[in-house]
Amino acid sequence: MRASLLALAVLAGPALADDAPLSAIPWLSDSLSAPAPRTDEPAATPLTDTDVTVMALGETRRDAVGLLSVGLTGLPRDTFAGSDPARLARLIADQPADALPAMQDLVTMLLLAELDPPRAATDPDTLFFARIDALLRLGALDQAQALLERAGATDQAAFRRWWDTSLLSGNDVRACDAMTANPGVAPTLPARIFCLTRGGDWAAAALTLDTGRAIGVIDENEQELLGRFLDPELYEGEPPPVPPRPLTPLAFRLLDGIGETPSTRDLPLAFAAADLRPTTGWKAQIEAAERLVRARSLDPNRLLALYTENRPAASGGVWDRARAIQRLDAALLGGDPQAVADALPGAWTRMRDTGLGPAFAQLYGAALARMDLPPASGALALRIGLLSPDYDRVARDAEPSLARDAFAVAIARGDDLVPPVGPLTQAIADGMTADAPANLTRLATDGRLGEALLEAALMLTEGAEADPQDIVDALAFLRSVGMIDVARRTALQLLLA
Template identity: 40%
Template sequence: MTPHASIYAAFGLSVALFGGGAAHAQDSGAPLSAIDWLEQAMTAPLPQPTAPPQPAEPDTTIAVLPDPQFEEISTVPLGRTEQETTGLFTAERIGLPRALWGPTPPAEIIAALVSLPADTMPAAARLSLRLLMAEFAPPMQNIPETRGAVLLARVDKLVELGALQQAGQLIAAAPEQSAVLNARAFDIALLLGEEDSACAYMSGQIAASHSHSPQIFCTARRGNWQAAFGSLQASRSLGLLDDAEAALLTRFLEEEEREGQVTPPHQITPLGWRIMEALGDPVTTASLPVAYAHADLRGTAGWRSQLDAAERLTRAGVLQPNQLLGLYTQRRAAASGGLWERVRVVQRLDRAVQQGDVAAIGSALTEAWPLFAAVELEAAFAQMYADALADIPASGSAANILWKILLLSQERLDRAAELAPDTAQGRFIMALAEGAPLPQLSNPSMAGAVHAAFEDAALPAQVQELLDDGAVGLVLLGALEQVADGAAGDLHAATLGLQRLNALGLDAVARQIAIELLLLDRRG
C-alpha cells in the first residue's frame, strides 16, 4: 500500500523552518506520529497570548466536503460553542451519536486519532474524513489543561491526510482562534499558495516565541525588508533562531546580493519550502507529505507536476475525481509510459464515449482498468465514468470491469445486477450491495472473513465493554485501523473491523468497505 506521511509529524514545529532547537515539546497531550521519522510533530502549540482573544463570529462560508458520491454538501459552522465541539456538520448526519467520545480521556482520543490510517479502502477513507470534520460533544474528562487538544489533533490529522481546505474550514469554525490554531492556518495557507492570508493569521503574534520566522517572512512580504532584517539579527543574537533557520532567512532577505543554488533544509516545513521556492530553488513535492501536493495545483507548475499532484490527492480521497479527469484531458500526452499511458487511455475512452463507439469503449476500458489499478485509482476511475458508461452494452472483460465500476461508485445497482458474473463471488458481492443475507462460502479467503463479520455479531469482550461504557469513538477509530490492516491482507482484522462497524449501526458503510476489500487488491 502506498505510504502517506504527516506534514506535521514529518517536519518539526508548525511555524519553524526546521525541527531544531527552537522547538519545544508540548506537555498537554498534543498528538505525535506513530512513525519514527514523523515523531517530531508540528503539534506543539505556540504559547497562548496573554490576553485571550474574543470569540470570532461564526463563519458562514459554504463548504464543499467529500462524501461517498462526491456531491456538494452545504455546511455551516454550528455557532458559538465549546472548542472541542467544533465541526462542520452534525454527528447525526453521518449516523453517529453526538456523545461519541463518552468518558474517554482526551489523551486516549488523541492517540487513536494519530493512529488513524491514511492507506485504507476508499469508503473507510471517506468515513475517516467525516469523523474528523463532524461536531461531537466534548469528552467528559475535558479538563482545562487539555482544552482544544482534540480539536488540534483533528486538524493535524486532516492536514496529514492532505485535506487542507477541510482543515482550514475547521479552524475557521472554532469559537476561539488561538495561537496554535493560527499557526496551523499559517502552514495551510502557505501550502495553498495564499501567502497574504498566511501572514494575516500570524498578525499580532510577534511576541510568541515560536513565531519569529513567520513574522520575519511576513514583514519582508509587506515590503519592509529593513525591519525584517533587523528582526532577524535580533532574533539570532537572542538565540531565538537556530543556525540553519537563520541562514535560510538571511539568504531570503539578501537574495539580490548572493548567487548560487541554495541547499534545501534537512527537515523542510511549509515556510522553508515556500522560501526555497521564492529563492528559485523549489523542492519537488513528490518526496514530501501529500499535503504539499496542493502547491502543484496552483497553475504555476508544469502539467506533469499537476498530474502527479492530482493523482496523489485523488488517491488520498481529498480531490474530486472529476478534477483529475479535467487534467487528464487538458492536452496531448508529452511522452510514453506510466502516467502518460493513463492520459492517453482516458482521452481514447472520452472520444469513444462522445462518438458512441461501443467497440472502442470496450477496448479502452479493458486497457484502462489495469493501468488505474496499478496506482490504486480504480475507485476514482469508477467515479469518473460510472454515469457515462452505465447503459453501454458490454460483454466479456469489459462487462466485468463495468460491473466493478458501478459497485465502486455506488451507482446504478440495477445495472450492476444485470452485469454481475454468475459465480459464487459475484453472487456474494451482489448480496453485500443489495443488503441481503450473505450466501455461505467454503473457502478461507477475504470473502470468508467478510462472511464471518456479518454472520457473527458477537464482539470481543473488551470492545463490548468500551461500547457499554459509551466510548463509541474509540471503537470506531479501532474499526478503521482494523479495516486498513484487513486491506493489507490480515483477514482476522478485516472481520473484526467490519464487526465493529456493524455494531455501531454503520451497516451500509461496512458493506461498501467489504465490497472494496473483495474488488480492490491493496496487499502490494
C-alpha cells in the same frame, strides 16, 4: 523604527530556551515563540481584523467543534463522550493513509463530526489537535483550516497549525494579516521577516534580519534562506541552498520565493497541495493530485481535469495513465461501446496498479455499468460499478455470469449470500450475517462508539490480507450500529479492489 525592531528581537530571545509546541507532525514550523512573561502583555484576541471566522475561547470546547452536523453524519452526539481523549488520539494517529476507501471515509467523518466532547477530558484540546493533525497528515488542508477557524485559532498551538496550513495553501498575506491582528501570539523573527515582506516593507524586513543575526536569534540555515529571499543578487552564482530537514511550510515558501521550489514527491502529503497551483508543471500537478486522491483528500474530478488538460508528449508512468484516461473518456463521450471496451482494460489496470482504482470507479463506475459492452468488458465494468458510490443502482439490474461477481452483487443488494470457496469470501459472508463482537458492542453502549469505530477500522488495515476473524468482527460491528452502507462498501472493496 530601529528601537522597535530591537525590542522585537530581544522579546524573541527567551524563546530559544523554550520547547517547541508538541505535535505528532514533525514538519510543523516553530513559527511562534513564547515571550517572557509581562504584566502588560495583551491576551490573545480573536482575529477580527481579517476574514477568519473564529469563536472566542471558552464559549464552546474546541473538541466539540466540527464541520458535519449529526443530521449529516447520523452519529449520536455521545459518540466520543465516554472515551479517554488520549486513547482516541492514539487510535486516530494509528489510522493509515492507504486504508480501504470506505474506512478512510469513515475516519474522515469522525474527524469532522460535530459531537459532544469526552466527559473525562482534563485537556480539552487533546482530541481536537489529534483531529487537526490527522487531517494535515492526509493533506486535507481545506478541512483542517476550516475546523481551526470555526473552533478559534487564537492560542499558539492552534494558530501555529493555522499559520502553516495557510502558507501551504498559498494564503500568505491572509496568514500574516492574522498574525499582526493577534498580539497574543508571538512570531519568531523568521516569521516576522516573512510577513514584513508580504506587507511590502522590505527595508524593515532586511533590518530585522540584520538585528537577528547580530543578537544570534536566527540560525545559519534561516539566515541563508531569508538572505536569499530578501536579496537574491548577493547569492548569484552560488549553488542552491540545501532544504532544511524537516522542511517546514515557512522554509518551503522561502525556497519557493527564490525559485528553488522543492519537489513535493517525497514530502508529507500536506505539501502536495502547493503543486496544484496552475504555475506548476503539468506532470507535477498530476502527481500531486494522484497522491491526494489516494488519501481521499481531493475530489477525483480534479484529477480527471488534469489528466485531460493536455496531450501527453512522453510515455511511461503519469503519461500512460493520462493517455489511457483520455482514450477512455473520449470513447465514453462518443457513446461507442466497442471503443469503450477497447480502452477500458488498459485504463483500469494502470489506475488500479497505482492505487487509484477507487477513484477510477468513482469517476466511471456508474457510466460504464449502463453501457451494453461485450461480455468480458461488461464483467469488468460491473466490478468497477460495484466499487463506485452507486453500487446499489449498478447491482439492481446486474446479471453476473461469474460466481464471484454474483456474490458481489448479492452483497450490494442485501440478498442471501452464498460465497464462493475461499477464506476471504467466507469471512465476508460471515461478517454480513454474524452478531457483533462483544468487546466493540460494549464500547458502543458505553458512549464510546467513536472509539469502537476507530478500532474496527484498524482491524481492516491490511485490507483483503487482514485476519479473517477481524474482517468478520469489523463488518458485523458496522452492521450492528446501523452502518449498513459502510459495511457493504467495505465488503465490496475487500472482495473486488
